[in-house]
Amino acid sequence: MKIAEKRAVKEARLSFTYFGDGSWDLNACKALGVNFVLVGDRVKHSQSIMNFEKQDEVLAYIGL
Secondary structure, eight states, X not given: OHHHHHHHOSSSOOOOEEEEXXXXXXXXXXXXXXXXXXXXXXXXXXXXXXXXXXXXXXXXXXXX
């Protein structure tokens, strides 16, 4: 994630949200300071959605 961010953004650090479904995704986001939204119910997390059908809920997690 950090490599992709550096390649995409040359000047300033952006805030972004990662949607994932596993504990490895959650752990990586915690380690990197990235906002994480769990998709599904494989692990417990305060920010979660079952799928992308409820667009208002999805957009709320990314601040839109």
